Amino acid sequence: MPGIVTYGAYIPRYRVTVEEIAKVWGKDPQDISHGLFVTEKSVPGVDEDTITIAYEASRQALARIDIDLQKIDALYIGSESHPYAVKPSSVTVATALGIDNHYFTADLEFACKAGTAAMQIVSSLLACRKARYGLAIGADTAQGKPGDALEYTAAAGGAAFVMGSKREEVIAEVEDYASFASDTPDFWRGKYNKYPSHSERFTGMPAYFKHVVGATEHYFKKAKCLAKDFDKAVFHMPNGKFPRVAAKVLGFKESQIKDSLVVDLIGNTYSASSLLGLVRVLDKAKPGERILVTSYGSGSGSDVFVFKVTDNIKNLRKGQKLNSMIKDKKYLSYGEYCKHTGKIVQN
Amino acid sequence: MSIIQNWRLYESRYNLVGSVCRTCGKQYFPKSSFCSKCGSDKLTDETFSKEGTVYSFSKVNVSPYLFQKQTPYVVALIKLKNGPLITSQIVDSEAEKIKIGQKVKAVFRKISDEKKGEIISYGIKFRLL
Ligand SMILES: [Zn+2]
Numbered sequence: 001m002p003g004i005v006t007y008g009a010y011i012p013r014y015r016v017t018v019e020e021i022a023k024v025w026g027k028d029p030q031d032i033s034h035g036l037f038v039t040e041k042s043v044p045g046v047d048e049d050t051i052t053i054a055y056e057a058s059r060q061a062l063a064r065i066d067i068d069l070q071k072i073d074a075l076y077i078g079s080e081s082h083p084y085a086v087k088p089s090s091v092t093v094a095t096a097l098g099i100d101n102h103y104f105t106a107d108l109e110f111a112c113k114a115g116t117a118a119m120q121i122v123s124s125l126l127a128c129r130k131a132r133y134g135l136a137i138g139a140d141t142a143q144g145k146p147g148d149a150l151e152y153t154a155a156a157g158g159a160a161f162v163m164g165s166k167r168e169e170v171i172a173e174v175e176d177y178a179s180f181a182s183d184t185p186d187f188w189r190g191k192y193n194k195y196p197s198h199s200e201r202f203t204g205m206p207a208y209f210k211h212v213v214g215a216t217e218h219y220f221k222k223a224k225c226l227a228k229d230f231d232k233a234v235f236h237m238p239n240g241k242f243p244r245v246a247a248k249v250l251g252f253k254e255s256q257i258k259d260s261l262v263v264d265l266i267g268n269t270y271s272a273s274s275l276l277g278l279v280r281v282l283d284k285a286k287p288g289e290r291i292l293v294t295s296y297g298s299g300s301g302s303d304v305f306v307f308k309v310t311d312n313i314k315n316l317r318k319g320q321k322l323n324s325m326i327k328d329k330k331y332l333s334y335g336e337y338c339k340h341t342g343k344i345v346q347n
Numbered sequence: 348m349s350i351i352q353n354w355r356l357y358e359s360r361y362n363l364v365g366s367v368c369r370t371c372g373k374q375y376f377p378k379s380s381f382c383s384k385c386g387s388d389k390l391t392d393e394t395f396s397k398e399g400t401v402y403s404f405s406k407v408n409v410s411p412y413l414f415q416k417q418t419p420y421v422v423a424l425i426k427l428k429n430g431p432l433i434t435s436q437i438v439d440s441e442a443e444k445i446k447i448g449q450k451v452k453a454v455f456r457k458i459s460d461e462k463k464g465e466i467i468s469y470g471i472k473f474r475l476l
Contacts, residue, residue, distance in 0.1 A: 013439045045438060046417050047456040051469065055455045083467055092469060096361040096455055330439075339416070342461075346415065 002126035003170035004161050004307065005067075005133065006316060008060025009279045010053050011157045011266060011325040014043040016337040018152050024334045025147050032152055037240020041155040041267025043332060043340050044141045048156070050079045051089045054139040055096050057158035057272075062097065064317040065169075067133065067162070069097065074104040074125050074134030078114025078271040081141045082107050085191070093137070104131065111187060112236055113297025114138065115159065115271040120303060122163050123174050133164045140270035145195035146343060153239055155267030159275035171316055172282065172291070172307040176223060180215035181301030188299070198298075203238070207300050212236065212246045215302035216294045220250075223306070227251035230306075231289040234277035236296035237263035246294075259284055265326050278307075280322045287311045350466055360470035363397060363453065365431065366390040374431040395430035397453035399473070402426045406442035413459040425451060425473055436472040450476040 017040040022029035033039050044053070054077050062069075075094050082089045090105045104125060108114040115138015122134035139158030144151035164170060186207035189196040212235055220226060227233070233256050235243035240263050247257045260277035262269075269276055274295040281291055286309065293305040338344050356377065358364050365376030370387035376395060381388055404423035407414075414420065421437040423445075437445060438456060451473040458468040 045456070047438065047458075047472070049457060049467075051467075052455050052457060059455075083461070095357060096469065098362060 001174050002165045003173035005164040005169045006061045006064045006162045008057045009159045009322045010056035011042050012044045015040045015329045016332050044156040049083045050081050050139045051092050053158035054093045054137045057160035061160045064319045070100050071132045072099050073131035076118035077137045078108040078118040079140050111297035112270045113295040115275045116295035116303035126165050136161045138271040138275040142270040153268040155269045157269035157272045159272050159279050171313040172309050175306040178219045178304045184300035186298045211300050211302040212296050215304050219304040230292045232281045232291045233257050234260040234293040236274045238268050240264050283321050285309045363395040367393040376431050376433045396428040399425040399427040401449045416460040438472050440475050
């Protein structure tokens with residue numbers, strides 16, 4: 001089976017706190033932080049977007065191995081904030097990375113699960129030997145409507161995985177993958193709308209939990225396994241509460257998910273969320289560990305991935321750890337945050 | 348600059364590809380087809396290092412129209428490692444914290460602000476190491 005050969009992440013340097021946002025809208029910050037388990041979120045620089053974030057995460061990944069870039073035969077980017085409605089992000093990222101013209105590529109969108117969808121496509125192309133290596137990327141600069149509940153968590157970040165099939169190169173083998181989807185109107189953004197809409201009480205039970213738990217249980221049944229058969233687990237993190245509850249329902253202990261919970265520190269990075277959780281788990285992973293990842297994308301669907309960490313992880317060059325990127329930060333005022341996220345209209 | 352003129356510069360802008368004079372060795376960024384030092388036209392493409400040092404810099408408070416959203420920002424002369432002196436922005440750092448001689452590395456960013464209906468241009472900027 002194919003697997004991850006190297007990985008990288010990127011978090012912009014800027015943060016805005018829940019307190020700073022709550023102050024503007026007359027809300028109680030403690031109340032909000034308590035409910036969401038989030039105290040601050042990452043914000044893109046004025047000149048950053050999904051393309052630049054996807055590029056930086058990919059470059060971090062590629063710097064950790066020696067690879068002939070012309071053997072990267074596939075590149076897929078999942079995002080709900082591709083800079084253009086029509087014109088692919090993927091080709092700009094590939095050109096900037098120095099990848100030639102011969103690669104399978106497309107931009108993907110499935111709310112927060114488009115990054116794992118990229119990983120599914122790349123895994124499948126590798127498995128049928130149509131690609132030697134492939135890049136699967138999840139990146140977002142998520143937009144929250146000013147004053148809306150999602151404004152406290154909609155964050156920016158990216159994660160990139162170079163996947164390959166050579167046994168001696170794979171650091172985390174893909175054991176299997178599965179999906180679960182249904183037509184559920186919990187969160188959407190119309191064609192010409194800047195900000196997404198969501199149905200207030202609809203995002204929990206019939207949306208997130210039904211799909212995350214449904215997909216994971218579907219996999220458990222199929223593979224005849226249980227939560228205790230995994231060393232670590234990662235669940236999509238729209239806030240800090242949902243993944244903790246889903247983990248509990250599925251029988252996972254806090255110790256199995258605690259490494260993955262980047263949401264507590266940077267908010268919900270949408271298509272990058274579960275993938276950044278995986279990065280944080282891989283940053284500490286030991287050979288032999290089994291990792292379960294279940295993403296969630298509104299609309300709705302969940303992808304499950306199961307990885308087994310190999311001995312090769314010891315040979316992977318040390319990159320910048322995700323924790324060090326999270327710690328390197330500069331706080332913005334609400335006004336500066338609005339400027340960074342294009343909320344100030346100048347004409 | 349037109350869309351086509353911009354497009355021709357993608358490789359150069361995304362990856363710091365410039366020219367080097369095969370006669371006298373002078374390096375150019377952006378690319379040049381003629382050496383202003385020795386008059387030679389024997390120049391070849393060269394990908395320069397993505398690391399360098401700050402040669403000089405200035406904080407821009409009043410910018411041209413295309414960069415208004417980014418003000419204040421820092422424009423710098425960067426001496427690339429084994430490469431030429433180039434003009435670029437230094438991002439993610441306050442001007443007060445930047446010092447001449449400091450090491451910088453290239454990052455990939457949007458160059459100009461998005462304007463409705465137009466192509467977004469991307470390229471290299473620098474960040475303190
Ligand atoms: Zn010359």
